[in-house]
Amino acid sequence: KAGVTQTPRYLIKTRGQQVTLSCSPISGHRSVSWYQQTPGQGLQFLFEYFSETQRNKGNFPGRFSGRQFSNSRSEMNVSTLELGDSALYLCASSPGLPYTGELFFGEGSRLTVL
Amino acid sequence: GNSVTQMEGPVTLSEEAFLTINCTYTATGYPSLFWYVQYPGEGLQLLLKATKADDKGSNKGFEATYRKETTSFHLEKGSVQVSDSAVYFCALTYDANTGGFKTIFGAGTRLFVKA
Numbered sequence: 001k002a003g004v005t006q007t008p009r010y011l012i013k014t015r016g017q018q019v020t021l022s023c024s025p026i027s028g029h030r031s032v033s034w035y036q037q038t039p040g041q042g043l044q045f046l047f048e049y050f051s052e053t054q055r056n057k058g059n060f061p062g063r064f065s066g067r068q069f070s071n072s073r074s075e076m077n078v079s080t081l082e083l084g085d086s087a088l089y090l091c092a093s094s095p096g097l098p099y100t101g102e103l104f105f106g107e108g109s110r111l112t113v114l
Numbered sequence: 115g116n117s118v119t120q121m122e123g124p125v126t127l128s129e130e131a132f133l134t135i136n137c138t139y140t141a142t143g144y145p146s147l148f149w150y151v152q153y154p155g156e157g158l159q160l161l162l163k164a165t166k167a168d169d170k171g172s173n174k175g176f177e178a179t180y181r182k183e184t185t186s187f188h189l190e191k192g193s194v195q196v197s198d199s200a201v202y203f204c205a206l207t208y209d210a211n212t213g214g215f216k217t218i219f220g221a222g223t224r225l226f227v228k229a
Contacts, residue, residue, distance in 0.1 A: 035219075042219060042221045043222070048216070056215075090158070092157075092158075101146040101207040103150075103160070103217060105157035105158040107155070
């Protein structure tokens, strides 16, 4: 069974630009969560989608947005990039139902903002 | 609110030494507890879990027991190997009352094991 796939793996942007990251969950998983990982703040929850609906959202500004498609694939977008947005963005999928709590992570997309 | 606190690293051990990484939590209700491991250049992967008080999770020689009375979920391994060098994250998952669940992570503890 293929794991969680995130693209692109690495990208470099400049301040003010926007970026879109993609996540393909494990087949059959309906829940997708996004996390930002930085050395200073650790792992911070961005949002969670289940069956195309955002169920939970973390404490990030509106520049961070996401969506989920009918095939459970998800994208997140960051607009008007700031230097502080440089981070590893991790996507995790889970079956959603029945609830197990276990998250299956991709390898991440490493974003560098110059 | 809910939170997870784990010991700061890095932790440096010699091969075959005993490992303990402390983790305590604050939560309302009955969260599930997890340990995840992150190897260099990779995402996190589940190491073990416990879903109710007194449950013991175990995997690959690692163990952790869900202690509600001390709100702890310490990770232990009797004999570490060089290949165990990684960052370990304690996490809890709780009902967010939004139809879904939220997972919050500790800050992570980096483990170095020397040959």
